[in-house]
Amino acid sequence: MADTVTVTKGALQPLKARRPWVDAGMIQRTRGAPRTGSAVRLVAPSGEFVAWGLWAGDRRFPIRLVTWDPEAVLDGSYFRAAALASARRRARLPLQPPTDASRLVFGESDGLPGLVVDRYGDFAVMKRDTRCLDDYLTAMAEALLGELDLSGIVLRDEAGATVLAGAEPPEEVTIREGDLRFRVDLRGGQKTGWFCDQRENRQRVARYAPDADVLDVFCYTGGFAVAALSAGAKSVHMVDSSAEALEAARGNLELNGPNANWPMDQSDAFDRLRSLAEEDRCFDLIILDPPKLQPSHGDASKAEGAYLSLQGLAMKLLRPGGRLATFSCSGAMTRGRFDGVVARAAGDRSCRILERLGQPADHPILLSHPKSEYLTGLVAELG
Ligand SMILES: C[S@@+](CC[C@H](N)C(=O)[O-])C[C@H]1O[C@@H](n2cnc3c(N)ncnc32)[C@H](O)[C@@H]1O
Structure with missing residues (x-):
C-alpha cells in the first residue's frame, strides 16, 4: 500500500490548483516511511484525495506531485x-x-x-x-x-x-538548426551538451548581425556567433572561460563557413569586457548569455549586482545605436527585474527594447509552476 501524506488545510488550494512541489511546511502528517522514489498519496485533513506524488527526500520540497487522477498507479x-x-x-x-x-x-x-x-x-x-x-x-x-x-x-x-x-x-x-550545423559532445559537454533553449533566439538575434561587428560573450560552442556570421556579420569576437567550449566553437565555425579564423578569448567575461574597454574596442552587437548568476535563494541583491555590472560593462563597448542581446537563465530574475537591471545599467543613455526573448515551445512554462519559466532576454538599442 502507498504511503499516505496528509497536507494542511492551507495547502489545499495551491495543491489542487496543480502546484507540483509540496513544501515541508505543507505536510501535516506522514503515514509510513517513504524512501526516495516511493509513491505517496496526498490527502486533505478530511481524508479526501488530493494528488499522487513521489517522495523526493528533499528537505525543503519533500514531495513532487505527478498526477491529480485518483485512479492513477505510479509504476x-x-x-x-x-x-x-x-x-x-x-x-x-x-x-x-x-x-x-x-x-x-x-x-x-x-x-x-x-x-x-x-x-x-x-x-x-x-x-x-x-x-x-x-x-x-x-x-x-x-x-x-x-x-x-x-x-x-x-x-x-x-x-x-x-x-x-x-x-x-x-x-x-552533429545536429542542425535550420541551415546551420553544430557538433555536440553528449557525454562531456555542458548541461546535456547543447543549449537548445536558445535556438529561436540565435536566429532572432542574428537578424541584427548584417554588417555588424559582433561580440559573443559566454559563447560556449559558438551558437550565436555562427548564426551571426551566417546572417552577414562583418566580424565576430568570442569570449568564454572554457577552453573546451572554445575549441568546439572553432570546430563549429569551420563546419559552417569559409572563415573560421575569428578571435576567441579564453577569459573571465567580466575581466575581458573591462580590458576590451581599455583597448578602446567597440561593437555594433553584443550578446550576453551568462550561466545562472542568481541562485534561487540566497543573496539576491549580490547576484542582481553581477547582472548589473555585466550589462554596464557591455554597454560601454557598444557604438551609439548599437544593440545588446542580453539573457538571464536565473528563474529568480523575472522580466520586470531584468528590465530594471538593464535600465539602471543604461543610466543616462536612451535604451529601447526592440524585442523580448524567452524560452521556446519545447521548454513549456507550466503556469502552476512559475519556476519552469527561467529564460528571459531582450534586444535593446542603446543611444
Ligand atoms: C548559458 S552558456 C552559453 C550558451 C551559448 N550562448 C550558446 O548559445 O550555446 C554559458 C557559458 O558561459 C561560460 N562561462 C561561465 N562562467 C564564465 C565566466 N565567468 N566568464 C566567461 N565565461 C563563462 C560557460 O563556459 C558557458 O559556455
Missing part, C-alpha cells in the same frame, strides 16, 4: 506512457528553425519531476535534479528509444554518462 507503465506522451506533444510543435535537437521532456511541465531529456539527432541525453524517478529511468529510455527510433540514450550525472538504452553515442553528434 513503470505509468512513467513509460508519460514519457511517450511528452515526446508526442513535441512531435506536434512547429519548431523553428527546423532542427533535430530539441527538448523531449521538460520536468514538471511534462509531469515528470526534475527530469529533462534532450534529443540530438539519433541520440538523447537524460539529466535529473532529483532521484525520485530513478526506478523508472530505464523504462522511459527504452520507451523513447522505440518510439523515436533512436540509436541510444544516456544518463548524465556526477558518475559520468551511462547508457540507459541502445548504443553508446559517438564522441560527437
Whole structure:
C-alpha cells in the first residue's frame, strides 16, 4: 500500500490548483516511511484525495506531485506512457528553425519531476535534479528509444554518462538548426551538451548581425556567433572561460563557413569586457548569455549586482545605436527585474527594447509552476 501524506488545510488550494512541489511546511502528517522514489498519496485533513506524488527526500520540497487522477498507479507503465506522451506533444510543435535537437521532456511541465531529456539527432541525453524517478529511468529510455527510433540514450550525472538504452553515442553528434550545423559532445559537454533553449533566439538575434561587428560573450560552442556570421556579420569576437567550449566553437565555425579564423578569448567575461574597454574596442552587437548568476535563494541583491555590472560593462563597448542581446537563465530574475537591471545599467543613455526573448515551445512554462519559466532576454538599442 502507498504511503499516505496528509497536507494542511492551507495547502489545499495551491495543491489542487496543480502546484507540483509540496513544501515541508505543507505536510501535516506522514503515514509510513517513504524512501526516495516511493509513491505517496496526498490527502486533505478530511481524508479526501488530493494528488499522487513521489517522495523526493528533499528537505525543503519533500514531495513532487505527478498526477491529480485518483485512479492513477505510479509504476513503470505509468512513467513509460508519460514519457511517450511528452515526446508526442513535441512531435506536434512547429519548431523553428527546423532542427533535430530539441527538448523531449521538460520536468514538471511534462509531469515528470526534475527530469529533462534532450534529443540530438539519433541520440538523447537524460539529466535529473532529483532521484525520485530513478526506478523508472530505464523504462522511459527504452520507451523513447522505440518510439523515436533512436540509436541510444544516456544518463548524465556526477558518475559520468551511462547508457540507459541502445548504443553508446559517438564522441560527437552533429545536429542542425535550420541551415546551420553544430557538433555536440553528449557525454562531456555542458548541461546535456547543447543549449537548445536558445535556438529561436540565435536566429532572432542574428537578424541584427548584417554588417555588424559582433561580440559573443559566454559563447560556449559558438551558437550565436555562427548564426551571426551566417546572417552577414562583418566580424565576430568570442569570449568564454572554457577552453573546451572554445575549441568546439572553432570546430563549429569551420563546419559552417569559409572563415573560421575569428578571435576567441579564453577569459573571465567580466575581466575581458573591462580590458576590451581599455583597448578602446567597440561593437555594433553584443550578446550576453551568462550561466545562472542568481541562485534561487540566497543573496539576491549580490547576484542582481553581477547582472548589473555585466550589462554596464557591455554597454560601454557598444557604438551609439548599437544593440545588446542580453539573457538571464536565473528563474529568480523575472522580466520586470531584468528590465530594471538593464535600465539602471543604461543610466543616462536612451535604451529601447526592440524585442523580448524567452524560452521556446519545447521548454513549456507550466503556469502552476512559475519556476519552469527561467529564460528571459531582450534586444535593446542603446543611444
Ligand atoms: C548559458 S552558456 C552559453 C550558451 C551559448 N550562448 C550558446 O548559445 O550555446 C554559458 C557559458 O558561459 C561560460 N562561462 C561561465 N562562467 C564564465 C565566466 N565567468 N566568464 C566567461 N565565461 C563563462 C560557460 O563556459 C558557458 O559556455
